[in-house]
Amino acid sequence: xxxxxxxxxxxxxxxxxxAAGSQSRLVFGQGSAPGVIAAEAARPRADWGAATxxxxxxxxxxxxxxxxxxxxxxxxxxxxGLRNATRLRGPWATEATDFTARLDLxxxxxxxxxxxxVSFAGPEAGAPLSAPxxxxxxxxxxxxxxxxxxxxxxxxxxxxxxxxxxxxxxCYETMRRTGADFFIHCGDTIYxxxxxxxxxxxxxxxxxxxxxxxxxxxxxxxLAEFRGRHxxxxxxxxxxAFHAEVPQLWMWDDHxxxxxxxxxxxxxxxxxxxxxxxxxxxxxRAFLDYAPMRPHGADEQxxxxxxIGYGPHLDVFALDMRSYRGPNGPNRQEAAGPETAFxxxxxxxxxxAGLRESRATWKVIAADMPIGLQVPDGQDAAGRPMFEAxxxxxxxxxxxxxxxxxxxxxxxxxxxxxxxWVTADVHYTAAHRYDPARAxxxxxxxxxxxxxxxxxxxxxxxxxxxxxxxLEVVWQKAPDGxxxxxxxxxxxxxxxxxxxxxxxxxxxxxxxMAGDTLWQRSFEPERG
Numbered sequence: 302x303x304x305x306x307x308x309x310x311x312x313x314x315x316x317x318x319x320a321a322g323s324q325s326r327l328v329f330g331q332g333s334a335p336g337v338i339a340a341e342a343a344r345p346r347a348d349w350g351a352a353t354x355x356x357x358x359x360x361x362x363x364x365x366x367x368x369x370x371x372x373x374x375x376x377x378x379x380x381x382g383l384r385n386a387t388r389l390r391g392p393w394a395t396e397a398t399d400f401t402a403r404l405d406l407x408x409x410x411x412x413x414x415x416x417x418x419v420s421f422a423g424p425e426a427g428a429p430l431s432a433p434x435x436x437x438x439x440x441x442x443x444x445x446x447x448x449x450x451x452x453x454x455x456x457x458x459x460x461x462x463x464x465x466x467x468x469x470x471x472c473y474e475t476m477r478r479t480g481a482d483f484f485i486h487c488g489d490t491i492y493x494x495x496x497x498x499x500x501x502x503x504x505x506x507x508x509x510x511x512x513x514x515x516x517x518x519x520x521x522x523x524l525a526e527f528r529g530r531h532x533x534x535x536x537x538x539x540x541x542a543f544h545a546e547v548p549q550l551w552m553w554d555d556h557x558x559x560x561x562x563x564x565x566x567x568x569x570x571x572x573x574x575x576x577x578x579x580x581x582x583x584x585x586r587a588f589l590d591y592a593p594m595r596p597h598g599a600d601e602q603x604x605x606x607x608x609i610g611y612g613p614h615l616d617v618f619a620l621d622m623r624s625y626r627g628p629n630g631p632n633r634q635e636a637a638g639p640e641t642a643f644x645x646x647x648x649x650x651x652x653x654a655g656l657r658e659s660r661a662t663w664k665v666i667a668a669d670m671p672i673g674l675q676v677p678d679g680q681d682a683a684g685r686p687m688f689e690a691x692x693x694x695x696x697x698x699x700x701x702x703x704x705x706x707x708x709x710x711x712x713x714x715x716x717x718x719x720x721x722w723v724t725a726d727v728h729y730t731a732a733h734r735y736d737p738a739r740a741x742x743x744x745x746x747x748x749x750x751x752x753x754x755x756x757x758x759x760x761x762x763x764x765x766x767x768x769x770x771x772l773e774v775v776w777q778k779a780p781d782g783x784x785x786x787x788x789x790x791x792x793x794x795x796x797x798x799x800x801x802x803x804x805x806x807x808x809x810x811x812x813x814m815a816g817d818t819l820w821q822r823s824f825e826p827e828r829g
Contacts, residue, residue, distance in 0.1 A: 354593030454725025458758030488554030565628030673772035725754035729779035740771030760786030
């Protein structure tokens, strides 16, 4: 395995200074924190940084935000000083998208370090450009080389916001230092249902002090409040620096709307808006405004699930376990129907077709939540337990489990190999092996699922396993039953995977906020 590629931060700092055309030193992806330094009246500002998403061998989706109506201007080059840069006129950032803008860069060279700067030009003739935001990313390889990717989820949950005295979103800085090719955010990119207070008293009596904005002081109900949640995270310096240097593959889960939402969700007394569909509409618009995600065609503009190829060794299938599900309930139906839907028929067909077509060595399925852990969602009117995820307690495949059973059986029937699942959601980290020899439902081939999170939220777990698909907890680290454990106690986690270019071997590491490897295992690809 080749030596870890360290980000070329010193060189990038030099490029930033050159691009700024001044003696100031700009940090990659930074500028001033929103609302901290007064803006020059004549110039737009781009204080929310920039991000790239859905990067392939020849394309990258570039996202940024202005503070007013302005046109996006992008320059990119394979030269770190941005000499001989290609200059592109991007779209207008307007109030309709909360002044966010995105540009799909095409025709990029494969396996190349791409340096870029984003500026915004106001609508007035001769208006000066905003100060530039700088970033870099690497395109996917066309030939075999080592590939390193990360995954996790859950940012700013349970009231744990930006505590600058503690170091802000520290896990993002740890991940940035890995030099990863890209990052999969498995959902809960915001916590729209979790107000962030100014202070929280920790177990030792000390105070955790959050930055607070009006939009995070209550549950999000309006489009402005959902958008404000996304802007809040971009106030964190670590997160902006991470976005500028590590391409993203965003998914969503429940907290982008509200906790455990489905069509059956009954909103609590904190909400004046009681229509879950109305909340979903506002949350979807805000998520699509802020996600560095390439949109689908006109008939599928709100589609989240997609496939991203990253070289000959890797295809990532990013799922949407939220948008097509039936209502949460006891999840014990004996016959399939609309209420047992989880991925939904169209997404299932897409996933199986993509897995069959894939020629990549490894097929990574990125999921919002684990398959075999019980995730409760209260009780129904009859006092029966309700479930949020797939699992519904030990026993045969019932309810949503029938859909997953059909998927796993189809994978086995097609003799598809080297499939692994990565996920987050449960706020601890674990390595799971699913084995038909241990299972109640046995028509599938063994596979692994790796869980990691949260990035910056309360710690929970562990969750009880379900025996339907023979889940074996090979390893886990959790708060042992305590709830909403502070990030100050260190229980923030992410996963890191490396695919070796020559052999195709996959090494999976589960890591903590300090970057220490807690569990690691390597897997040789099955051939034939």
